[in-house]
Amino acid sequence: MGVNFTLNGKPVSLDVDPQTPLLEVLRNDLQLNGPKFGCGLAQCGACAVLIDGNSSRSCVIPVSAVNGREVISLEGLGTAKNPHPLQLAFIEEQALQCGYCTNGMIITAAELLAKNPHPDSADIKRALAGHQCRCGAHPRIVKAVERAAGDMP
């Protein structure tokens, strides 16, 4: 069965087991590095992507569920040449240690800023509550989102 969706603005068409987790399709078939495998249980947030603008756990979503929908990954959010304010802010605040959870933090923060361009630190912490970071970069991550909010157009 074929699956068709929009990935980072481009149409994608695949012939895969429709039950395959979206994360596996993005990483293995479409060679993306942004979304990461962390738990496969929707508990850590490393795999987050935007589906129709909502931060979603791609590790538990079967690829068939995004048929006809719009998926944006970290790569689609911005690039080194055309960065998203959050990406610049994470560099500026040095808001990561190992960087494995960073994808999910930026994706969920992007959803937050799209819906609430001027969140306070409590809003940011609430939005990121479902994301795990083992290195203890939390204070820097919050600062980076605050900085990006200030830089948003």
Added chain:
Amino acid sequence: MTTTRREFLRNSGALVVYFSLPASAVLSVASALAQDPGLSGNAALDTWISIEAGGTVRISSGKVELGQGIRTALAQIAAEELDIDLSRISMATVDTVRSPDESYTFSSISIMQSGTAIRKAAAEARRILLELAAESLGSPVESLTVQDGRIYRAAKVTQVDYWSLLAGQSFNTAVPQDIKTKPVGEYTIVGKSVKRLDIPGKVYGDAAFLQDLRLDGMVHARVVRPPADRARLVAADIASIEAMDGVLKVICDGSFMAIIAKREFQAVKAAEQLRAKSRWLLPEDLPDEAGLPAWLRSEKAKTYPIVHKEASTTRQAVTSLSASYSKPYIAHAAISPSAAVALKSDDGLTVWTHAQGMYPLRGAIARVVGLAESQVRCIHMEAAGCFGHNGGDDAACDAAAIAMQFPGRPVRLQWSRADEFQWEPYGSAMSIEVKAGLDQKGHIVEWDYDLWSCTHSSRPRGAPGAGNLLYAQHRKNPIEQPPPASIPQPAGGADRNAVPLYVFSRTRVDKHLVQRMPLKVSALRGLGAYGNVFAIESFMDEAALSVNADPFAYRLAHLKDVRAIDVLNKLRELSNWSDRPKTGSGDGWGVGFARFKNLTAWVGIVMKLRVDPETGKVRLDKVIAVVDSGLIVNPDGTRAQLEGGIIQSASWTLKEQVRFTNSAIQSGDWISYPILGFAEVPDIQIEIIDRPDQPPLGLGEAAQGPTAAAIANAVFHATGRRIRDLPLTPERVTMTG
């Protein structure tokens, strides 16, 4: 024809240099090398530095990036010494084919070891390049200077630079130990908060991790572990699994089982089925989780005297005080479950791994799979921060073993979240008993300290350590696990930081190393320092209270170490300690302090928190930390390491313990093993006492113990309740009388 210095460098081998040294010089080099583990066995300059075509310099370290920013700090050191811009440095991946062998990246010694080696190697490289420039320009070395690799003569730019002199060629010489390095006062790159080199790639989704390695023809593997370590396989329906879609091979070797499939999802489904269709005999041999301290003390143990110092004064103890403390098993709980890629070809076996030591792992894997070490190559790639010996080595060995049975195709092995929680080696549980005798003035004159623990290191260190690898233990012909190792003082393992920095008249410290290891254990950030500093610093607070002394004043009265005293004085001032609320108000302030390993960084922590009297829930409000780690290579990196250490230790201290029944581990995901989240993280203020005239000291693990003690002491201060068993869960905070 005379041989120029340049031709000599190009044509001669390193041996010429070695043998041209007078015997006395060889001896002095040998003794210096003994003190310099980075250069020991890796004396060849070319091992560390190469001048690359295209205007870059490649630096090879034997230390790996674990998210601690080490590669940026080492690049700063190299750029500083070479007088080139940081952007010209490329840091090579650690690879057993070409990297210096610096054993493991552990114990917060990378700056001290690799940093020192790279500083010396870079200084020697610069010296040689200037000699070549002098020859090329026909000017004395003294007239030349360097800016960003470009040679200047009498302050005027020349056409000569490092790359025109030596790009793509070898130095062919050894790094002398006594090389003169740049005076600290001239530093322009070291000491600056330069931005981490690896962060941009990670925020844009570049291939930055082992998980991003995709090789042609790569197949996907999953392991199906037993439900418990010593479980025995009774029966498994292998045939039905082999018939599943995409399954290429099912491996069943003793109690080691694995699936290889074309697609990852096929491997996942086949592994689930194999798990469902396997029957195991489950031994009930795990200790009682609720009675860990008593269990540790009842087990057969080997006693190691750590300190037996006879009384140095005649002051008599008039009162005595004693208390027992404990910490549970704690998981590394890396955000990425362990993974590895392995390829068996006609040439040998290559393993891409996120383990902490490429050379030690190579030796262990070679023994396990029955190849010569020279036929095994280990290449490091990053994964999530590991904080010690997690599942990385075991996953690498799993992948290697699977690849040996599936030659010619790269095999990518991915552990599940549950695999990682159930099979990573945990930080060891500890039980500690402290007894002190106080003199008439309330001063501690006698100190007795006993600690019981399993080992804090079971790393697969080379061929002799191969039996520590899971696959080696589970396969049909297992390799026996080596007996638990005792890491000697002054670093120590279970006994790390068991020797207090405080000075008492009589001191006795004994380690009782439990010989059995029913739960797999190994190195977790700080090793025994976390439990020991928690115990010592809790006890110092208890002793101070017993004589109505202020916790700061009481500590200071027992200290002679000047830098320790400076840290505590600074901390008292910054935390406005004199404004401390009354005991039992619900608001608590507590202090914790240690010098990591009694050898590296001094860290003092004041924790300010609030305890909800109804629920016993602890809310961390504010942390004030003061650190002295000598010369700081990257101040922001230092802050990041401390912030992370404080938050991780707070998580261990408030929430973390591995759960298990008498037959199996119960922690398997982020629900059954919760860690600190965004809402629970305190504000952190860090003060660095910069001592550029002092050697740089490791600090990555230095906050673990002080943070735990500061929290426990603050909880006491808030509630009047002393909790001596970690973690400080709401149940304990409300129930302890």
